[in-house]
Amino acid sequence: MATPHFDHITITCNNRQTLSAHVFKPEGTIKGAVMIAPATGIKQQFYANFATYLQQNGFAVITFDNSGIGQSLKGSIKNSKANLQSWGEQDMPAVLEQLQKTFPNTHYHLIGHSAGGQLVGLMHNATQLSSLFNFACSSGKLTNMRLAYQVKAHFFMNGVIPVSNALFGHTKSQWFGMGEPLPIGVAKQWQKWCNAQGYVKSAFGNTVFQHFYNELVMPSLWINASDDDIANNDNVADMLSVFPKLNAQTLHLTPSEYNLKDIGHMKFFSKRSAALWPLALDWLNKHSI
Template sequence: MSVETKSIPSGDRWLAGRLARPDTTPRAVAVLHGATGVPARFYAEFADWLAATRGLACLTYDYRDFGASSSARGSDATMTDWGVRDQQAARDCLRAALPDAPLWVIGHSLGGMMLPFQTGLDGIERVFTVASGAVHVSDHPWPYQALARAFWSPVLPPLARRLGYLPARAMRVGHDLPAEVYAQWRIWCTSRGFHAADATLGRPNPHALTCGVRMVAVADDDLCPPQAVWRLMRAYPQARKRQVTIVPGAVGLERIGHLDILGPRGRPAWDSVMGPAD
């Protein structure tokens, strides 16, 4: 297995990427779109595992003005930039770099929700959505729901705009976010229509994706419970969908939750995430 860095153009920005390659010709190439507020380095071990054990070349990257792709402070980036423009750019970059291999998309949380707003979906052979769902704040179980409601407090968007970013690290709720990423994310998660309630997002094409979609939920995921994952199925009406629920005890883990499913601690679950190595 080998690793190379990639600089991915996305409009007037550059995204920092990392491509893990198997030692032989890849059987497929996969772009991994990460969750909101999760740096690409979190997925490095999973990407390496895909290359070493599944024969996939896997591209991971950071969205604009986040992680290794520059600072959130003073950024004008929006969730639309991350979920539509940057995801499209990363997929197009991978397709251009390795044009002859089948193209797969792996999306964690935000990473699995935005394909209907992108183009060129007929070139995708397989999609894996992992803990991705149209979540309303009321979907979260208690006591986690209390934390979520505090995070979506109406005082935070104007505060973030005044500061020029959401100081999530200082709040001990993750990594700093661009102010408008947070504000748009808040609209989605506090509206019954999720991103359909966002007039700035544009119109999706839910019929464009027709390949197989493996939709993976995690039984103990408080942030995106299984019922929210299954709600996302409506976004892909023409795709051939398969539902998978991963129970921690079934893969020898005490807990998985929302993040660890694709992080190093979730390694015992990775075969269940990807399914048979056919």
Template sequence: MTPIRFPATDGFELAGTLYGDAAGARAAVLIAPAMGVPQSYYADFARWLAERGHLVLSFDYRGMGASRPPEHARSLRGFEADIHTWAEQDAAGALAWLRAQAPEAAPLHWVGHSLGGQIFGLLPNRELVARAVTVGSGSGYWRENAPKLRRMVWWMWYVLVPLALPLAGYFPGKRLKKVGDLPRGVMAQWRRWCLSPHYMMGEGGAALRRHYAELGTPMLSLSFTDDEFMSQRNIESLHGFYAGAPKAMKRIAPADVGARRIGHFGFFRLQHQPALWTEVDDWLRPSPLI
């Protein structure tokens, strides 16, 4: 486990953590975080993958976690970034850096949690990825959200965010106890996406829809019946964008794996290693995919 710094494609310095031994790695895995979730949340899962022969990189998007510049430690006012920045520059830079560290023969894989699964199609260097796994990744369209969230999230999109962004200059999620601090551009774009029945395609249009549909990377989707954010419809909507990708869709109930709860964040908790993490390791091994 080694803390590292590496450049995004535009040169912005990002913070990451590298797990495992590059010399002996049979594959490399990039973990792309969910919205507002620091890379440290994935440490147990990354360490476990490394123990099984993977070279693993986790990272923080710019403005988040250890990639938040010191001058913006108190406030993200004036910090410029949107979700395209996180995908096309930060995640793409992480992917390129990891490819350079891994043995030439080692395939490179993507594990995206929530937002991390949504943005895979945006990457300009996505062809580097041999196999992809999405965990709890779905469209964020609010009218398709899980019932509990749907009853509350309208307040966030129609009241809280429109007030907070101009007043604070960013989304002060830590103070509001919602998601976490986010750059203004990220939250504004996410709001636009979540208010559209077509999510990111509402803004990206036919060109972006074609771009996603052309992706052919084999993909495993893991979703959970007790996810408090993503409904089955959200999951299906997002993966419908990846129309050209061979997909295995696995929807898991806690009772299926002897658990009381999994939810939107539970997959990465150490307690679920025996029953759930092996799904990812098995998928990433060189064997028939679907």
């Protein structure tokens, strides 16, 4: 695997928040341009090797840290106003606009990991995407999980999050192997939406007064793994129910079929799972013609 090579840029959102982003520009003709939308609390460095793979195969890529995460955190996390909704309404549209500005006149794709795919319907410019490729994107509904994992999920969502928010003014998710510390608004919505059906759908008419889930019709591929307790088949179906017109295909991966020990919720993007990456490349090639 080649060493990742990228340019660091700053993206300004409509709400004046700035995001740290990395641009991976391929040599020669560009086949298409991709924004990799991260999972909750996951820094863009996690996707660098995967982005390099796409770059080496002719695709331009932008990775980014959401507001309040990683290099996009400005000042104390206790002062961050970010929430899941602002990630979808502000951060992600700004990244797509930057992608279009940097790489004009091509096809644009979103590769979403967990929240990165869930929030696409909040983007005012989402219809400008040629395709969606989502991994581990589901509603994350707690009651759809197997009982043993459901107990752990309830403990984190309904115990750790409110207690940590009360004690520290943010969620110390890093103490539980759940990525970066989360701004209080992100953690509160995460807790609320995962306790409901349809994830973001529970906020329609409450905090979300305009969305574009009903307008998205582009081709999409939703991949989950058999050893993922969060994005199981029931939760993928629950999330897909929020996209009534989407042209959606699903693919269920079994690690042993790719000579992998595990995939779970996170490891598709790990370089140890590079055997899975042609699934994304083939998809992008197919939808960039």
